[in-house]
Amino acid sequence: MQDTRQKIIDAAISVFNDDPSAALERVADKVPVTRRTLHRYFNDRNDLLTACSHDIRKRCSEAMDQVFQQPLELIVQLEQALYAAIDCGAKYAFFHKLHGSEGHRHQHNNNDCATYDAMHERLLQFIVQLQDAGIVTKHVTAAWICDFFTGVVNTAVKALASGTVAEQSQKQFAWFSFSNGIRG
Structure with missing residues (x-):
């Protein structure tokens, strides 16, 4: 589980570095996980940005x-x-x-x-x-x-x-x- 969480964080950093307003779907696609899986680890965009x-x-x-x-x-x-x-x-x-x-x-x-x-x-x-x-x-x-x-x-x-x-x-x-x- 920790590995998936870290993969999401790493993907988010990469995606948001290129496009700060990118949709969370782009982060999920980059991992790849479903949006639902992403939300198991992070409540929302701000929660993910804080983790990043x-x-x-x-x-x-x-x-x-x-x-x-x-x-x-x-x-x-x-x-x-x-x-x-x-x-x-x-x-x-x-x-x-x-x-x-x-x-x-x-x-x-x-x-x-x-x-x-x-x-x-x-x-x-x-x-x-x-x-x-x-x-x-x-x-x-x-x-x-x-x-x-x-x-x-x-x-x-x-x-x-x-x-x-x-x-x-x-x-x-x-x-x-x-x-x-x-x-x-």
């Missing part, structure tokens, strides 16, 4: 925490953070979409919002550290570089999903684009 957000929060924050706890050169750590975000794939992209969407009411006491804020702040401060060390350009703001980071992750996820890049080249292309765009 919890899953994303857990998986992406664990992946990023693991990278930032490694004793690596700063630039290698940034590269590994990009790879971790790409490995989270649609989850990372969807997490940003959820928290940046027009209808989202950001609440600092909400665990998902707090995790999003902590991940974003950690990346932002890390980029400032890279700028101070002269590794990353100061010609743009750290906030812009964070947005660029997210854009590169989104592009890598979409390119793989659409078949315009082979999986073995996805990270290489992403790092090449990102690292050349932020050099000092």
Whole structure:
């Protein structure tokens, strides 16, 4: 049962990342399960979105925490953070979409919002550290570089999903684009 629940969550993240207003039938079809089965696990769309957000929060924050706890050169750590975000794939992209969407009411006491804020702040401060060390350009703001980071992750996820890049080249292309765009 837990496996079916996780499959539904993964399918929902993928579907809603492409189309936030997609019908629940598209999620059910992607698993594949019936709409009735989907509703055995989730009462409604909001219940499913909440489960998606919890899953994303857990998986992406664990992946990023693991990278930032490694004793690596700063630039290698940034590269590994990009790879971790790409490995989270649609989850990372969807997490940003959820928290940046027009209808989202950001609440600092909400665990998902707090995790999003902590991940974003950690990346932002890390980029400032890279700028101070002269590794990353100061010609743009750290906030812009964070947005660029997210854009590169989104592009890598979409390119793989659409078949315009082979999986073995996805990270290489992403790092090449990102690292050349932020050099000092």
